[in-house]
Amino acid sequence: MRIDRARLAESMAALGRIGETPRGGLNRVALTDEDRLGRDLLVRWMKEAGLRVTVDRMGNIFGQRLGTESLPPVFMGSHADSVPTGGKYDGQLGVLCALEVIRTLNDRGTRTRRPVGMVIFTNEEGARFQPAMIGSGVLAGKIPLEDAYNARDRDGLRLGDELERIGYLGPEPCVPRPFRAYLELHIEQGPILEEEGLPLGVVEGIVAIAWSRVTLHGVQDHAGPTPMRIRHDALVAAAEVVRGVREIPRAIGGDMVATVGRLDVTPNIPNAIPGRVGLSIDLRDPADANLDRALSMLDRVVREAARKEGVRADVEHYWRVPRTRFDREVVGAVEAAAQTLGCGHRRILSGAGHDAQYMAAICPTGMIFVPSRAGRSHCEEEFTALDDIEHGANALLLACVQLAESRA
Ligand code: GLV
Ligand code: MN
Ligand code: MN
DSSP, rough: OOOHHHHHHHHHHHTTTBBBOOOOBBOOOSOOOHHHHHHHHHHHHHHHHHHHHETTTOOOOEEOOOOOOOOOOOEEEEOOOOOOOBBBSSSHHHHHHHHHHHHHHHTOOOSSSEEEEEEESSSOOOOSSSSSSSSHHTTSSSHHHHHHHHOBBBTTTTTHHHHTTTOOOOOOOOOOOOOOOEEEEEESSSSSSHHOOSEEEEEEEEEEEEEEEEEEEEEOOTTTSSSGGGOHHHHHHHHHHHHHHHHHHHHTTTOOOOOOOEEEEOOOOOOOEEEEEEEEEEEEEEEEEHHHHHHHHHHHHHHHHHHHHHHHEEEEEEEOOOEEOOHHHHHHHHHHHHHTTOEEEEEEESSSSHHHHTTTTSSSSEEEEOOOOOOSSTTTOOOOHHHHHHHHHHHHHHHHHHHHHHHO
């Protein structure tokens, strides 16, 4: 049994037009009108594929296909939101490959023992509402529903209100329930598979992730008459923090990465000394203990930067996901699928966060990676060749069927 490559490519093209940027990337940020249109198209396709579609109170969309026995189902999925000026593969591809697996089972009239389904998670990217993976986080019981609803975007809009506005505040409770397994196909978003010429990554786990918010409170004043000697410039302190954060992975070594991705400067005009700056800090490492060390170092970096410029600093370590280890049996099913397909593969650790990270807390979970050209992602240049996508989708199909037939 193999997936229909042409049909998958057609669906990718159709979904990719919703929120497409002039440069061929994607702008379909969570709970925007574009997100709504993307969801509507996916729901239509899911219903056409005969799935029973439900939406939960976080806007996570589930579609389930009957099995011959009413046992806990095998679910596949990912997310359909993108980062601003992102690409057409991150998330979308996993959702469309899941749909293609279901369409393939339908073509063949295959009845699996267990039900098989697909899920589209809300606000995986965390670009608009923090934290990331909020839909799966609530589902897994790791983020309180009310906290998720109260997350606000830059314009102060509430996640709960935006969910309702786009018509995806569903009636189903967003709580853990029995799944036999969760499988997520995703682009690698790093360079390893391409460098090694391998079409498939058998993902063993995901690095630990910590997000912090730093706010520096300086003194807003006029850029002209205020002599340099009496300034307390929040942006100058922020620059020190950016530099200091860059030094943390160097000090800790190994595979740690650290990123300041967002600066919110107030008042952000040419002729005022910045009075307040907010910074986002993203720290990741394969080992939880290294993140603990990094967070203490971050506290020191901020204290020192604030002292030097005479500004006040608030630091909030508001989100942490521990290192995830995927289930042996699910990883084994993915590996067996790659072997059956006869395509090159290797075990790999994910440096990006995924909904699979939260799903792993409530059911046996695994992931399949396909290569990213030049390792690029979260940018419009994101690209994966259709040959590789086909291998990945077939591996998803085989692994899904194996788990859906399993007795365990
Ligand atoms: C999700 O894209 C993440 O890894 O931040
Ligand atoms: Mn993703
Ligand atoms: Mn992403």
